[in-house]
Amino acid sequence: MKFIITREQLVNSVQDVMKAVSTRTTIPILTGIKIEAHEDGVTLTGSDSDISIERFVPAEEDDHVNVTIEKPGSIVLQARFFSEIVKKLPDSKIEIEVYDRFSTHIRSGSSEFNLNGLDPQEYPRLPEVQENNRFSIQADLLKTLIRQTVFAVSVSETRPILTGVNWRIEDNELKCVATDSHRLASRSATVEASSEDMDFSEVVIPGKSLTELSKILDDSSELIDIILTESQVLFKAKNILFFSRLLDGNYPDTSKLIPNDSKTVMIVSTKEFLQAIDRASLLAKEGRNNVVKLSTMDQDQVEISSNSPEIGKVFDHVKTESLEGDELKISFSAKYMMDALKAMDCSEVQIQFTGAMRPFVLNPIEERSITQLILPVRTY
Amino acid sequence: MKFIITREQLVNSVQDVMKAVSTRTTIPILTGIKIEAHEDGVTLTGSDSDISIERFVPAEEDDHVNVTIEKPGSIVLQARFFSEIVKKLPDSKIEIEVYDRFSTHIRSGSSEFNLNGLDPQEYPRLPEVQENNRFSIQADLLKTLIRQTVFAVSVSETRPILTGVNWRIEDNELKCVATDSHRLASRSATVEASSEDMDFSEVVIPGKSLTELSKILDDSSELIDIILTESQVLFKAKNILFFSRLLDGNYPDTSKLIPNDSKTVMIVSTKEFLQAIDRASLLAKEGRNNVVKLSTMDQDQVEISSNSPEIGKVFDHVKTESLEGDELKISFSAKYMMDALKAMDCSEVQIQFTGAMRPFVLNPIEERSITQLILPVRTY
Known part of the structure; x- marks a missing residue:
């Protein structure tokens, strides 16, 4: 050579x-x-x-x-x-x-x-992939789908299937879901299915593979071909083939986790809310598992608070764009909330609560393609 | 409050x-x-x-x-x-x-x-410092003095005095010397002595203190007052006081280490020489202690080489601006050479050798305020 x-x-x-x-x-x-x-x-x-x-x-x-x-x-x-x-x-x-x-x-x-x-x-041969199940998606959208879901995969190997992101295709709609059983991130998008008959519609791709793929792709409108087989997924970009094995096993049915009703609904500036959580988290990190508390207040505002007996306390107030429904005091992981808010890409976020013990849902206003779900923490 | x-x-x-x-x-x-x-x-x-x-x-x-x-x-x-x-x-x-x-x-x-x-x-009180022994130096020059010497202090506590930089003042000339006994860096500069009678002329300042001081100072022409006592040094900048304890003990006499004669003298581009050493170091790091070999060649060039039996070999050629004196094959630490070259701040460097077993000296051409000395490594 x-x-x-x-x-x-x-x-x-x-x-x-x-x-x-x-x-x-x-x-x-x-x-x-x-x-x-x-x-x-x-x-x-x-x-x-x-x-x-x-x-x-x-x-x-x-x-x-x-x-x-x-x-x-x-x-x-x-x-x-x-x-x-x-x-x-x-x-x-x-x-x-x-x-x-x-x-x-x-x-x-x-x-x-x-x-x-x-x-x-x-050197081992790369897998040979049959191109029966194939669809396409723009590189920049693919990177966004990955960024908005992959952070929520489980880092623990207790349930290996949860270390991957569930990709489900139905009627040219790709839905990506990741959960570590304490929070869930979901994002859907329209894709171009190139195959006439898809043999099957669901795979679980290791989170690590998607993170590495995302680093290689440009933020361009280039179409990426995605080919699914039973054990492998192949991403085809210009001059690059990216193969990943798939995770074995059945992904849990997450469709029923998202509550249909809500008792308290608030709309806040994503940035202001994120910064208040970030400040409260400074003390929460020292205490119990990075947990902060949200309390609805009169006058269209919520209080974010946290305390660490040795270090001190923090109280932050965030003005709401709207605040409707029942009064509420709820505790949750500051990290999960910050991860979810950073993934939203929207200037205002709507949060729907169904009581202090039930999971709550974050969405951009009037936009359902991205949903973040967080389980509260019992503090008493 | x-x-x-x-x-x-x-x-x-x-x-x-x-x-x-x-x-x-x-x-x-x-x-x-x-x-x-x-x-x-x-x-x-x-x-x-x-x-x-x-x-x-x-x-x-x-x-x-x-x-x-x-x-x-x-x-x-x-x-x-x-x-x-x-x-x-x-x-x-x-x-x-x-x-x-x-x-x-x-x-x-x-x-x-x-x-x-x-x-x-x-909270402990800061030391009270008598201002008998005082001189001044511009902040940017002080940062340069530190950068050009502090990397050569010892990181081992075997001889604690060598973890500091020796500062000696004589006739308004400040001379800074650091050595870890395998290499030595020396830099001198003119300072403004404000005290009429300096009680004593020599201190050893911990390398770590100088590194931290350097991070705080701006690259400005502001005059920094430096006050020496028996156990402390105080650096006074605008709105900042920086105190450091001094190291106890006698700093070794390094003046006799620097050879007076030389047998082989070369002048090379600092950048090209540095890059060649850096490449050779890629394999040398795997082998014996990051050692590379320099050999004089015909036709005004030197060869830099290194090998690691498992990985492979590297040969690099650097054209010399001038190369005079005896033929030479000498081995030395790639790290020490790179540290010294990076500290030089000159486009061409003169290196004077006195045989394969004797320390060699790096200087900018016709400039003696900065001197770097490196001990060779015996490879046979």
């Missing part, structure tokens, strides 16, 4: 596939990046066996030469060193050549590295 | 004194910040007993009211909470009032914190 590639293309591509490489893998070859040079360009692959990322650098693109292939072939190089080395090479062109026994020479300007490579035949 | 202060002034001042507050102190009152309101302003103090920082906020400054004192007094508040709280308060004005039993109310806009304060009488 021998090729010359522009440093910028190589650095960016290595950075993308590195997102799948774990240093804690039990499979030694997966500490490497697989590099394949073929006639039409160079393909890099990184994998931790849960996530696999394949990045293609076309030989020519927009009348610009990225890669000159002198001899096709392939090699696996230690990801950690290779990624550090390419970043620091002095010239804008990098030559990579494999000699006998996987010995690999990397030349750039006055610098030459000679790395011990690994046998590319030992 | 009761006063109203602008949030900006309070946040900045708290940030300054926090640099002296340690969470790992064995003296509980030192986890707090002392706040004193008197007629002409507010004074904040933080200390870890090695470093003490006093920050004054004048009631009025440049026709601008910073503080309105309603009742003088003092209190000590938990530094960690107080600093977080003031940053997040909603209004541009903050009112602080102490009630009975050190209970302290902090009000700003719709927000009210009620913190349990500590008895200000228990």
Whole structure:
């Protein structure tokens, strides 16, 4: 194998596939990046066996030469060193050549590295994916869907299925739901289904996979193809394939968790409410589990309070745009509330309560595509 | 005590004194910040007993009211909470009032914190400093002196005196020297001595104190007064007093370490040389103690090389501006070399070697106010 590639293309591509490489893998070859040079360009692959990322650098693109292939072939190089080395090479062109026994020479300007490579035949093959179940979504919308739900997945392995986000497709509507059983985030959006007959309609994608995917995607209107199989999901962007395994098991039915009625409804400025919770949280973090208390007051305002016997107390008042229904005193996790408010992307938020012991619901005003649900904390 | 202060002034001042507050102190009152309101302003103090920082906020400054004192007094508040709280308060004005039993109310806009304060009488007094030994130096030059020497102090407590920087004053010349016994950094500068008779001419200031001082000072031409006593040094800037204890003991005589003659002299671009060492260091870090090798070559260039049996080898070539004297192969710590080169602030560096086993010296060309010395590593 021998090729010359522009440093910028190589650095960016290595950075993308590195997102799948774990240093804690039990499979030694997966500490490497697989590099394949073929006639039409160079393909890099990184994998931790849960996530696999394949990045293609076309030989020519927009009348610009990225890669000159002198001899096709392939090699696996230690990801950690290779990624550090390419970043620091002095010239804008990098030559990579494999000699006998996987010995690999990397030349750039006055610098030459000679790395011990690994046998590319030992590198696992990427899953083959049947394209029966396929739909498309814009990259920027996909990133938003992920950001608005993935924070609510469980970080505990007690119920592994809850560490993923449930994706359900029905009538060209994608609904994403995440819950750790103390709070729930839900977001739906219209997608373009390309397949005529979807074999099945529901998968659970590991939260970690979605977080890594989100880092690779640009905030662009590029259409991302999403292909579902029974055990894998594949996201196809321009020059990138992102594979993730799916979680096994049945996702709990969350549709009944969201209350239909409400007893107290308030509308507040998202920013002012978030800042008041944030201040109350300064003392709450020291006390019991970061719990703050909300009390409705006369005169269209609510009080946010918290106390830590050793440090002191805090009282904050937030003016409401509207406040209707029963009086209420309710306690909840400041962290969950802040996570939910940050995910809302709206200047005013409507919160519907059904008493101090029942879950409550956050929505943008007159907008149901995004819903955040939080369970209160009993404090007495 | 009761006063109203602008949030900006309070946040900045708290940030300054926090640099002296340690969470790992064995003296509980030192986890707090002392706040004193008197007629002409507010004074904040933080200390870890090695470093003490006093920050004054004048009631009025440049026709601008910073503080309105309603009742003088003092209190000590938990530094960690107080600093977080003031940053997040909603209004541009903050009112602080102490009630009975050190209970302290902090009000700003719709927000009210009620913190349990500590008895200000228990807070240790700052050292009283006699101003016999005093000189002045511009803040930006002081920061440069610190940056160019402090990285070379020892991080090991085996010889505590080496964890400090030696400051020696003679004939209005300040010479700063730091060494960890493997390398040495030295920088001198002209200062304005204000005292007629300096009682003594040499102190050793803990490296950590100088690092913290450097963070507080602006890059300005403001004159900083420096006052030496037997056990303390005091840096006086506008509205800030920075006290540090001095290290006990005799600093080793380093003047004889620097070789007078040289056998090989090279001049190279600081940046190109630094980048080549940085690349070689990528593999050297994996091998023996981050050691790289420099070899003189024909044709006015040197080779930097390194190898790690498991990962591979690297060879880098750096063109020299000039290369005179004996051939040379020498090994040294890539980290020490990079530290020294980064401290030089010059586009070209002159390196004088006296054989593979002798310390070598880095200087800017024809400039002796800054000298870096590195001991080589024996590799065979």
